[in-house]
Amino acid sequence: MNDDGASFAYLALMLVLPLSALIARRLPLGSMIKMALAWVAIFGVLIVLVGNWPRVAPMFQSAADTLGISDQAVSGGTVRIRMAEDGHFWASVAINGVQRRMLVDSGAATTAISARTAQAAGLDLAENSFPTIISTANGQISVQRATVAKLDLGAIHAVDLPVVVSPAFGDTDVIGMNFLSQLKSWRVENGFLILEPHTSFVP
Template identity: 35%
Template sequence: MRAWMIAVILIVATAALIFLLNSAFPDALQNDDNQMQLFASLGWLVLLGSSVVLRLRSRPGSSLRALAAWVLIFLVLVWVYAYRVEAMAIGQRLLAVLVPGHGYTTVSANSDGTVSGKGEMRFAVNRDGHYQVNARVNGTYVTFLVDTGATDVVLTMLDAQRIGFDPDKLRFTQRAETANGVVRAAPVTLDEIALGAIVIGHLPASVNEAPMSQSLLGMRFLNQLKSWRVENQMLILQQ
């Protein structure tokens, strides 16, 4: 009798759920695809409910514990889906703190439930108090040091080779004053430089002839943006 009572309760609960959902979304069941999905879901629910009833009859104690665990898992999954935008933002921010050069995109939910970026990137300060960014240059990832004191985007010779520039074809016709004196640089053009949601094409840059520890992302790139600022130890770039 207990098993039949549980089965009746499950059927009534399912019918009540369908009624509530249909009241909240009156047009949802007008779509044939939605109706097919509903019937398929009901079939799975009946199958699972039957197995639960049979198991409750044989081992009620362990079955109730397993049922409670599955209900808890289901509720957690529903919560994650409902707050997926916030969860994604928290996860991206944690990754940005652990790997400062990674950065993360500010995300928002569209009216149709999908997630989109705003063309904004945020980078956490590194241990040295500087800001590094991992950018995709002509399809190759390069780690830049953001330098507001640098006029150009300056590549090390090694990064220039990785991107695809032939050192033998570079013409070092520029002169630049650095802390180590005057150095020569070769002008180049980057087909595309992308930082997550931010993409800029045909950007002039230069390859430094002297050894450098890291490529520099200077004002020529920052001036292409709508805005950039430092706030709460975060570098915020917006296109």
């Protein structure tokens, strides 16, 4: 099934419940048609947004920054990340242009990328075809080494950043000390992680 067919199928499945509810209410035909069309429009917009999320996400991020409700805000070159409910700091990052939510972990020596993210970002795992064994909090795992051409975190830009890639990371991507150590400073203050770049990091 192509993407258009799949989208139509998802839309049809999601409409079953609200349309069934409309029929059960025994509304006049005209009112029922209007409400059905409204539901079709709502779900159609949602499908478009999800399918184009990498392009529309920055617009939502800008609106959240303006309203002061964003978990990540940029002031000049400084990036402030609010602590999440799980007690960790999650950064909105672009890896070779691919949007990801990454855990900031000062206990990780090297930035770690999931196999799925590596594929989406077009990382060349063949540049070092021999796997390496590294020690993690969950024991020793086999990883491949690669290089991210550009990693963007707000106004902070790192180029040619070494990373490790492994299916063992699941869907979690981690920013490690090899990124943090390039900053002018980083600190936790009043529930925010504050990242201060060197001027060379800021365009």
